[in-house]
Amino acid sequence: AQSVTQLGSHVSVSEGALVLLRCNYSSSVPPYLFWYVQYPNQGLQLLLKYTSAATLVKGINGFEAEFKKSETSFHLTKPSAHMSDAAEYFCAVSDGANNAGNMLTFGGGTRLMVKP
Amino acid sequence: GAVVSQHPSWVICKSGTSVKIECRSLDFQATTMFWYRQFPKQSLMLMATSNEGSKATYEQGVEKDKFLINHASLTLSTLTVTSAHPEDSSFYICSALLSSGLTDTQYFGPGTRLTVL
Secondary structure (H helix, E strand, C coil), X not given: CCEEXXXXXXXXXXXXXXXXXXXXXXXXXXXXXXXXXXXXXXCEEEEEEECCCCCEEECXXXXXXXXXXXXXXXXXXXXXXXXXXXXXXXXXXXXXXXXXXXXXXXXXXXXXXXXX | CCCEEEECCEEEECCCCCXXXXXXXXXXXXXXXXXXXXXXXXXXXEEXXXXXXXXXXXXXXXXXXXXXXXXXXXXXXXXXXXXXXXXXXXXXXXXEEEEECCEEEEEECCCEEEEEC
């Protein structure tokens, strides 16, 4: 069974500051990992995904995430927050080679707030 | 590319009526689609996996007779909430699975907000 834990249901940063959203996972097989962003009253948009290639993954809107197997983490970062980054962010895991992207287990989500 | 639409985006209905929600993959074919439910300030809960041409697979605790899923083509899946009640009010989101080489990725629709009076 897989699970995802997102530490911090709410994160607040100032505009221009570093964004760090934490995600830890548990999986019995090498996982595939995803970050999605959700704006109010909208569906989820894929930010980036890790599928066992490079451990540092670059996504859209300046976001990137690093897969650290030893820490079972896949934290999302952005060097400089923009007001438009304010949204809900979800980390998700699938069971890798057996079912890449098929069955996703989502974390509880982190709401990012950006202060002017 | 990889655009998924949902219709309607917002629906209000009376208790006891049925509501159909459509999920379409606009620029790719999807043999597999998923239906999720999201309560306010919560994460997504998978309701069922919809496979083209076969019966949907429901998650534990989801009533298959209440939430009817039909995946009649490679670009369309529908979710019908039958005899809706106020507790069915929620945000329903679908996703379509895009197969690309070694990796399958779910692309999500914009969601449908259902309010049952």
